[in-house]
Amino acid sequence: MEFCDECGSMMKADEELWVCGSCGNKQPKNPDANYVLTDDQEVSEVIETGAGDSGLPTTSAQCPNCDNDRAHWYMQQIRAADESETRFFVCTECEHKWREDDH
Structure with missing residues (x-):
């Protein structure tokens, strides 16, 4: 750069x-x-789940899919830079993904 x-x-x-x-x-x-442009510079951030420990922090959050009360979470900028980040959740049981404002 x-x-x-x-x-x-x-x-x-x-x-x-x-x-x-x-x-x-x-x-x-x-x-x-x-x-050198590596492969990970070409692709947006991908969160992998299901293969053991995801490395993401967990919190109390009700999964809308299976009613489990624990979920991993991460923040991601999906709008313009002057907008706040969006918090995403991944259920620790069924791996359903949802955004904080989805429900």
Whole structure:
């Protein structure tokens, strides 16, 4: 990731150049740098469940699917940056997923 020397905005890769989407400034890429895009940078965050410990914290929450009273939870930004994050729950029994505002 590179930032524009002129305006400080994040630059986008275009062939052998970094191009600023805000001011149009162009900078050559460093030929000695190793720019690698890994698979996990291409995909949004995925929460895996069902394979043992999910690593997520648990809380008291009533599952709308099976009435279990425990669920894992995580926060995720799904709207614009100026909006608050949304809390998601995953039932510890049936792995049903729901959002805090779903019920």
